[in-house]
Amino acid sequence: MSDVHGGENLLFLTDEQLRQGIEAMFFAYRGFTADPDRILEGMAYGRAHHRALHFIARAPGTTVNNLLAILGVTKQSLNRVLRTLVEDGLVESRVGKSDKRERNLFLTEQGAALERKLSDAQRSRMRSAYRAAGPEAVAGFRTVLEAMMDGEMRRRYLRLKDGGS
C-alpha cells in the first residue's frame, strides 16, 4: 500500500467515527425535512404528499407503478396519497394512451405551485449548507451518499440524475 492513499491510518473507519456519521445522518435528515414539514403541517398533507409531488414534477407523465418503485411503498399506500392530491386538484391522472391500464400523472398549475413552494424551502436550506461547506465538501457529500444507497435505489437515482439534467 502506498503511504498516500492505501496506507493512510484509516482513522475515519473507526467505530466511533462511523457512529458519528450515523448520528450526523440522523440529525441532518431532520433538518432536511423540517422546512417542508412546517409548510405542510395544518394542510392535511404530509411528507408522503411532498415526495409524490416532487417526483411527479421531476418526471411528468410518470405512471403509478414507476412512482411506486421510486418511493418504495406499496401501491395501496401511494394510492391514498394520490387520491387526495387528485381530488384536491393538485395532480391530474390521465388514462394511458397506449396501455389503458396505466395512469400518467401530471401536476396541475396548483400542484406545481405547491411543489415549487416546498422545493424552494428545501433547496434554500441545501444551498446554505452547500455554500457553507464549499464545493469540495459537496463533492464528498455526494460521493458518500451514493455509496450508501442500495443497489436498486442507486440505479434509480443515477437514471434520474443523468436523464433529468
Next chain:
Amino acid sequence: MSDVHGGENLLFLTDEQLRQGIEAMFFAYRGFTADPDRILEGMAYGRAHHRALHFIARAPGTTVNNLLAILGVTKQSLNRVLRTLVEDGLVESRVGKSDKRERNLFLTEQGAALERKLSDAQRSRMRSAYRAAGPEAVAGFRTVLEAMMDGEMRRRYLRLKDGGS
C-alpha cells in the same frame, strides 16, 4: 472575489445540483435505515425503538427528558416505546439518585445485545460507503451534514460527538 475560492463558477449551487443533492439525501437515507429495519421487522419493534436503544447506549444513564429532546418527539410517544422496552427487559429505568423525579435509563445485557446487532448492521453499511468514498469525501460528507442541521440539533450533535469520544 478571488478566482480560487470566492470566484469559482458555483456550479454546485445550481437548482439542478441542489435537487440532485435532495434526491441523493432521500435515497441514501433509505439505505441508511434499511438494514436495521430489516432486523426489526417481525420483532414488534420499529425504528423508534432502534433510536431509543441507540441513544441510551450512547449516553447510559440519560434521563427521559434528555432523550425526548434528542429524538424530538413528545413524551407520550417516547413513553410508549420505552414502556415496551422496559417490559421486555431491554431497558432498565432507575429512579434518579440526586433528583428522585428523574429516571436514569440503561440497557440491560439483552438490550445491549440487540443494540449491538442493529448498530453493527448500520455501521457495516456506513463502513463500506466510507471505504468506497475515501477519507476526503467522508470529511466533506460530515461538513455538509453538519451545515444542514437545525441550530439546536447541531448543538446536541456536537455535544454528543465531543463528549462521547
Next chain:
DNA sequence: TTGGAATGTCAACATAGCTGACCTAGACTG
C-alpha cells in the same frame, strides 16, 4: 378466445407520530 399477468382501486388494520387533560412525586421558594 380465454386465461394469466399487469395496473390500479377499495376496505380494513397497525404503527407511530400528535394534542390535550390529568395524576403523582419530588424539588424549590417565599
Next chain:
DNA sequence: CAGTCTAGGTCAGCTATGTTGACATTCCAA
C-alpha cells in the same frame, strides 16, 4: 410550611402513512 414548579407517567382520541387482502379492468399470448 404552603404553594408552585418540574419530571415523569397515563388515558383518550386524532392523523399520517405504512401494511395485507380482495377485486376490477385491461392487455397479451397460448
